[in-house]
Amino acid sequence: MNSRLFLLPLVVLFVLTSCKSSNSIEYSFFAAGHVYGNPKDKMHPKGIYKPFKEKFQLLNEDKNIKMGFMLGDFVWKPNAWKEVQEDILKLDIPIYAVRGNHDGSLKDFESKFGKTYHSFIKNRDLYIVLDPNIDQWNISNNQLIFLKNTLRNNRKSVNNIFILLHQVIWWSKEKFSKPKPNSIQNRAKEINYWSIIEPILKATEKPVYLFAGDVGAFSKEYQKRDHIIEYSYFKEDNITYVATGMGGGVRDNFVIVDVLNDGSVKFRLIHLNGNNINGLGELKDYENPN
Numbered sequence: 001m002n003s004r005l006f007l008l009p010l011v012v013l014f015v016l017t018s019c020k021s022s023n024s025i026e027y028s029f030f031a032a033g034h035v036y037g038n039p040k041d042k043m044h045p046k047g048i049y050k051p052f053k054e055k056f057q058l059l060n061e062d063k064n065i066k067m068g069f070m071l072g073d074f075v076w077k078p079n080a081w082k083e084v085q086e087d088i089l090k091l092d093i094p095i096y097a098v099r100g101n102h103d104g105s106l107k108d109f110e111s112k113f114g115k116t117y118h119s120f121i122k123n124r125d126l127y128i129v130l131d132p133n134i135d136q137w138n139i140s141n142n143q144l145i146f147l148k149n150t151l152r153n154n155r156k157s158v159n160n161i162f163i164l165l166h167q168v169i170w171w172s173k174e175k176f177s178k179p180k181p182n183s184i185q186n187r188a189k190e191i192n193y194w195s196i197i198e199p200i201l202k203a204t205e206k207p208v209y210l211f212a213g214d215v216g217a218f219s220k221e222y223q224k225r226d227h228i229i230e231y232s233y234f235k236e237d238n239i240t241y242v243a244t245g246m247g248g249g250v251r252d253n254f255v256i257v258d259v260l261n262d263g264s265v266k267f268r269l270i271h272l273n274g275n276n277i278n279g280l281g282e283l284k285d286y287e288n289p290n
Helices: 001-020 056-061 078-086 108-112 139-158 195-201
Strands: 026-030 065-070 095-097 118-122 125-129 160-165 209-213 231-236 239-244 253-260 265-271
Touching: 026 239, 078 095, 078 108, 095 108, 125 139, 125 253, 139 195, 195 209, 195 239
Parallel strands: 026 065, 065 095, 125 160, 160 209, 209 239
Antiparallel strands: 026 253, 118 125, 231 239, 253 265
8 A cells, every 4th residue: 555645644634633622622711790780670689690690500511611700799788798609609610709899898808709919820821810999990009019020920931811800990981982881989080001001911912801890780771871881892902801791681791711722712702681692692793882
């Protein structure tokens, strides 16, 4: 038998296997914002928003999902913490808690979940949890030193940088004005995202993904305004901005992030209302909301 003919199928098999491997999911995580849901629902049960809690089985059954980030506003009122913590235990994966403006004092939150800004590395990706509540939506003082040091020490060795926080700190009336955050409570007149933080992130020359969770409490139908506020996606230079949240009862959502073997990142926008979890389409479809 001709040796070249024998080797040809092996070469084809190797190429196909390599292509498949590079595009397969290495691991996934989820990001969910405003997880107590609807503040206007007087009958709202304590604990995690019910439509989100109903998707816990989906999260537990997806074996690619290795962790989750809840992006703040766990409670509307402090007397619901017991139920929230019991609900979190129903997930079979590690959960990282991000402090929201409804989640109480720094001391109380840290007694439950540990330090509100921290970092870790997972599969050659850097994860940074931040707490803009500390200084009126600014990342400043010790937290800014922490951010700079973390990026300087790790940026060369990682593929992606994921930053998780509650407030939509990149929002302004002049730039990325949609979606409008649920609240601008305690927001300083001037914040330092565009003047200080964005240049630092841009200088990493790595793909940076920011996730914020303070959207989604109200639907357009409820507010009777001309724009939807439940989720968004923007990309500028090496930075991707994602906002996700729930509570409005129409386009409630969270995001599953798939990190592929080649280091690239894909998003799954999960719709909480109705029977079709893909009912909102792809996250990129909302890049330019009306």
